Amino acid sequence: MQAAPLPANEAARLSALERYAILDTIEEQAYDDITYLASCICHAPIAAISLVDAQRQWFKSKMGLAAAEMSRDIAFCAHAILSPGEVMVVNDASYDRRFEDNPLVTTDPHARFYAGAPLVTGDGEALGTICVIDLVPRQMADEERMALQALSRQVMAQLELRRHVVELDKLSNLDGLTGIYNRRALDLRLHEEYLRAERMHTPLSYLQIDVDLFKTYNDSYGHLAGDEALRAVAGLLRETARGYDFVARYGGEEFGVILPTTDGQSALDMAERLRMAIERAAWKHRPVTVSIGIATNTPERQAHGLLEQADQALYRAKQQGRNRAIHYAH
Structure with missing residues (x-):
């Protein structure tokens, strides 16, 4: 198993992720709807919106997975964020040197096919992915790839909306004269x-x-x-x-x-x-x-x-x- 190397912009990427204040938040229907669409469009039993933190992969939304998070070392998405402009596709993980002995492949859920579209900020920082997983090897159609990229942009739109709300809420809690809380x-x-x-x-x-x-x-x-x-x-x-x-x-x-x-x-x-x-x-x-x-x-x-x-x-x-x-x- 090959753990993904850190992106060259890792410090800036983690700083950007922190600004969105999304980690460890509760489930939200808006994100679950996007995950559901990804599963349906790509005909995959497993789908997730994944954020890659310093040590872990955390799921804002998921279908077909029980865990709320997992180690970054085994996360497929940690590899996907290395190329922010591309959808990473693994047709058969059991024949991919990066993943052939990965516990997600050798044990439950026995993943074979993976596709992950990075969630990219306006500054080019990849925060995570929207991804789909299948239990059988297969190819990904061009329209599925394009749809997954479109859904990644919709996830980012939700994250941007959240960031603006958090910033406005913070401003509403600050005293204008002194800069401390009101x-x-x-x-x-x-x-x-x-x-x-x-x-x-x-x-x-x-x-x-x-x-x-x-x-x-x-x-x-x-x-x-x-x-x-x-x-x-x-x-x-x-x-x-x-x-x-x-x-x-x-x-x-x-x-x-x-x-x-x-x-x-x-x-x-x-x-x-x-x-x-x-x-x-x-x-x-x-x-x-x-x-x-x-x-x-x-x-x-x-x-x-x-x-x-x-x-x-x-x-x-x-x-x-x-x-x-x-x-x-x-």
Whole structure:
């Protein structure tokens, strides 16, 4: 068995595949319909839409196959993507040196005929194939070859549509001023993290952060300077938080930070790091500080309860002189 060599553009190809955010997604009728047409047009009992990842071949849609994925080393499609402009046809795999001892040939499903049309981006990156497999050796008619290529273009049209939707959804979750996540994204993530914490029996903490005396900053230095300060605060929060924390602009001069798997004391420690990072930063006009309210979940506390309790703790932090972090439970 000969594993396919890596394409010369492998790094760019994998980067392109990642942009489509398609791997490990659920079954979708649009793709299943195309797979069905490929099976019917090519008179093949097995058909699939296959994406070739770094180590595996994953099936977005399939007919006649049980596995959701398989090793790239044995994938016929890993060979097909080496020639993006062509349909790769194997008339009898048992007599092809690349595949004669391949487990897909020697064991179930005992593949003999294979045809794969690469799924090619506008930049020429082959992400995978739409392929058909038969259990008997045979030839492929020209009209079948052309139809399979046409179906590969339809798969790419679906993938492009998905990419645009993903990009638009991402933009709808970003704050236009600071570039971090917005309130909509914060609410969605907090709900997801609460459900995960409940399922895994892990703690979850939330920080509500307010820029101290921001109205007087705006009044003194103007709204452009205020916008610049908010962008700087957002950048400091993002740089100081851990990679798995979720930083968002709550609204106005308020920010929210979700701290997964973080208990009360650890949340207080993180809040202090964030507060000190902002206090010690070099500011153009005058020092900028923040007040922080902290809340940590218990098994019975709902996600919206974290928001309410962190807000109450934030109010206490302001009452006690600002530029401090207070935990709701303390």
